[in-house]
Amino acid sequence: MGQVKYIFVTGGVTSSLGKGIISASLGKLLKARGLSVTIQKFDPYINIDPGTLNPYEHGECYVTEDGAETDLDLGHYERFLAANTSQKNNVTTGRIYNNVITKEREGEYLGKTVQVIPHITDEIKRNFLALGHNGDYDVIITEIGGSVGDIESLPFIEAMRQTRWDLGHENCIVIHLTLIPYLKAVGELKTKPTQHSVKKLLESGIQPDILVCRSERAINMEIKKKLALFCNVPINSVISSIDAKTIYDVPLLMQKEKLDERVLELFKMSVNKAPGLEQWKDFLTRLKNPKQEVNIALVGKYVELHDAYKSIAESFIHAGAKNECKVNISWISSEEVTNENAEELLGHQNGILIAPGFGERGFEGKIIAAKYAREKNVPFFGICLGLQVAVIEFGRNVLGIKHAHSTEMDPICKDPIIDLMEEQKKITKKGGTMRLGAYPCKLKKGTAVQSLYDSEEITERHRHRYEFNNDYLEQFENKGMIAAGINPDSNLVEIMELKNHPWFVGTQFHPELKSRVVDPHPLFIGFINAAIDHMAKN
Ligand code: GLN
DSSP: OOOOEEEEEEEOSSSOSOHHHHHHHHHHHHHHTTOOEEEEEEEOSSSSSGGGSOHHHHSOOEEOTTOOEEOTHHHHHHHHHTOOOOGGGEEEHHHHHHHHHHHHHHTTTTTSOOOIIIIIHHHHHHHHHGGGTTSOOSEEEEEEOSOTTOGGGHHHHHHHHHHHHHHOTTTEEEEEEEEOOEETTTTEEOOHHHHHHHHHHHHTTOOOSEEEEEESSOOOHHHHHHHHHHHTOOGGGEEEEEOOSSGGGHHHHHHHTTHHHHHHHHTTOOOOOOOOOHHHHHHHHHHHSOSEEEEEEEEESOTTSGGGGHHHHHHHHHHHHHTTEEEEEEEEEGGGOOTTTHHHHHTTOSEEEEOOOOSSTTHHHHHHHHHHHHHTTOOEEEETHHHHHHHHHHHHHTSOOTTEEETTTOTTOSEEEEEEOHHHHTOOOOTTOSEEEEEEEEEOTTSHHHHHHTSSEEEEEEEESEEEOGGGHHHHHHTTEEEEEEOTTTOOEEEEEESSSSSEEEESSOGGGGOBTTBOOHHHHHHHHHHHHHHHHO
16 A cells, blocks of 8 residues: 545634534545545543533434444545554543643653644544554544634644645645634625635644535535635535435435535546445435334433434434334423323334433433333334333332332442442542443344344444343243343343333443444344334334
């Protein structure tokens, strides 16, 4: 493999323009042309990783195979590229400083004053290039979190400038994503904020190579010319990114605007024929032409912010499209579910999913929702805390274990059906100390999950501290709640499945982290199929 090519993606004017989706879409297009691509994100905050953040801050924490707790954009990268990322793909300011301070204590800079430039910027540069050393990739896309002009992203911007200087223009380009707002009162798209944002980049010594312009209306030639002139880029480097119906339209929109061609030209790489993207288009056709609809309740604690459950929502889109079925999600706050309103909230649902989560708030509402699903034969999917809820409910209401609980909610409970693992008991630090990343799981023959996976052993990703307490397993299995998946090394229960129910599955792991656009997760497919059957019957 030759020289690795680097693409930086920065954002201007406002946050939330979708740098992650543009990066993932460009990655998808380049990969479809036969290049090997990965995407990484550099976040300017000081937490070492987002694992300690409340989901209300930045949405879901996405977990990689190697157990890194990362930004949710890595989920988009994996779903679009159908490839795994790792700890190296998400770096924060906190991690950079932590590395530098550790080296300082080890004496690596002995005699020197340790400074932002060059020590912090050198450490950032080292991390920018880290994935490029093994010859695994032709192209590495780096998304810089935050917006240009933020005080906290300055060291990243400076390190990016230096990296481009080091590698040369032919090997390193900068794409700037901005907003072209539409002013209703005058009926015009406005370019001024973009001009200012590019000036801000120029102050830091960076002339962007390509502008990707988000807008709610199409950007005409006149506006493209104006942007090209004032922002100092050729006109074919002004790319229009009009608001899309679904994020999955964006790769095709970017292909139409020739973003990938422009990138390859700048890199002086041969431009093969544009790829057909047949599988992707097939997915979009199914997504946009559903033959039926199902209603799914997503019961959770953080439902006000849908990004807190990003991967679950996307998994429903993938699995729904596979079944040519539109999935309508009702976001139900678990705190609001009571015995009195359960019928009203859940009576019209074709499936109930209990989401992952932490802490006591809303726990009893989840118990009521799990009970409703079990008793009324509504397809049920419990993920992580959702599995724990399902077994506690079963313990209390079927096995008659009155004090069944999790020691997370009640540390001195008499019947700790969910309890800390032995090795977790000694841990006092919070960051990066859960059971994280991919673990193997052996599936029991003859169970619904085994036939869905069509495999005997799988691996899935985890993020939790508490586990099913095997002292109770026999009682559960005697009454039809079966350990359908077991970790072959530790014997921990990873999947519970209820017999004599249309579809009742709880997983200790997070299947939503492995669903891909062109390869939806088997458990989500199974759950949607069960919901379709439920709808047909009712
Ligand atoms: N709070 C639970 C635990 O730590 C579940 C975590 C989760 O749902 N991700 O085990």
